[in-house]
Amino acid sequence: MSSVQEKKDIHLVYKNLGETPLNSIQRFKKDNPVYEGLPITYAGRLDPMAEGLLILLAGDSVNNKDKYLDLPKIYVVEMLWGFETDTLDLLGLATLKKEFSVPKEEVRKYLEKSTGKFEQKYPAYSSKPVQGKPMFQWAREGRIGEIDIPEHEVSLFETKYLSRRTLLGKDLLTEIYTKVGLVSGDFRQKEILEKWKEVLIEGGGRDFVVDKFELRVSSGFYVRQFVKDFAETFGGVATTFHIQRTQIGDYKI
Known part of the structure; x- marks a missing residue:
C-alpha cells in the first residue's frame, strides 16, 4: 500500500508502531498540507504498540464515522507466553512471570475452536467509560478493583495459525x-522498561515462546483481552507482543 490512498474524503494510512492515531493524523496533515484546517478523524483506533491500516475521514466524511467503525477487521498477532502486564501488551508493567507455554498443536486447535460469538471483557486499559470516566483512568489511579468490569458481545469469524519462534531473554529485552x-508522550516508559529488565534478568538464559496467528474479527474485538483469556484457558499467562491490522472491511494494506 502506498503511504496515502484517496477515495473521496477517505484516506488509508499506515499507522506506525509507537504512534497514536492522533500522531498519524498529524503526520498525514504534514505530508498533505491541503488538509490543514479541515476536520479529520480516524475510524477504529490502534494502540501505540499496534501498527497497520488506519482509516482517516476528512471533511464531511467525518459524519459517517460509525459506518466505518462497524466494519470487520483482520489482525496479525504475536503472543508472548509467560508474562502478564497491566496493559496486556508490552507498554505495561510486567506484573507476573511464569515459565509456561502450550504445545504448538494445542494453540492451533484452540484457535480453530474459538470462532463464533461470545462475551468479552473490556481491558482495564481501554477507553470504555464506567461511572463517567474511561477505564484506563480507573487503572492509572489504582482503583480498577472498585468497579465491575463491563463485557460486550464480539465475534471471531476466522483464525489462522502462522508460526512459532523462541527468543532468548536478552534478545527479547532488546525487542521490547x-x-x-x-x-x-507519557506512557510510563521508564518505569515499564525498568520492570521488564528486572523480570527478564530473573529469567536467566531461558528461551521465551512467541506464537503468531491471524484473526478476522468483528468491530469492538480486543486482541489484547483475547490473548489474556487464551492463556488463562490453559492455566497460564501471556501478553500481546505485537499487533498488525492488515484489513478493515474491504480496505487492505
Whole structure:
C-alpha cells in the first residue's frame, strides 16, 4: 500500500508502531498540507504498540464515522507466553512471570475452536467509560478493583495459525526496548522498561515462546483481552507482543 490512498474524503494510512492515531493524523496533515484546517478523524483506533491500516475521514466524511467503525477487521498477532502486564501488551508493567507455554498443536486447535460469538471483557486499559470516566483512568489511579468490569458481545469469524519462534531473554529485552522506545508522550516508559529488565534478568538464559496467528474479527474485538483469556484457558499467562491490522472491511494494506 502506498503511504496515502484517496477515495473521496477517505484516506488509508499506515499507522506506525509507537504512534497514536492522533500522531498519524498529524503526520498525514504534514505530508498533505491541503488538509490543514479541515476536520479529520480516524475510524477504529490502534494502540501505540499496534501498527497497520488506519482509516482517516476528512471533511464531511467525518459524519459517517460509525459506518466505518462497524466494519470487520483482520489482525496479525504475536503472543508472548509467560508474562502478564497491566496493559496486556508490552507498554505495561510486567506484573507476573511464569515459565509456561502450550504445545504448538494445542494453540492451533484452540484457535480453530474459538470462532463464533461470545462475551468479552473490556481491558482495564481501554477507553470504555464506567461511572463517567474511561477505564484506563480507573487503572492509572489504582482503583480498577472498585468497579465491575463491563463485557460486550464480539465475534471471531476466522483464525489462522502462522508460526512459532523462541527468543532468548536478552534478545527479547532488546525487542521490547526498541518497540517501547518508539512511543512518545507519557506512557510510563521508564518505569515499564525498568520492570521488564528486572523480570527478564530473573529469567536467566531461558528461551521465551512467541506464537503468531491471524484473526478476522468483528468491530469492538480486543486482541489484547483475547490473548489474556487464551492463556488463562490453559492455566497460564501471556501478553500481546505485537499487533498488525492488515484489513478493515474491504480496505487492505
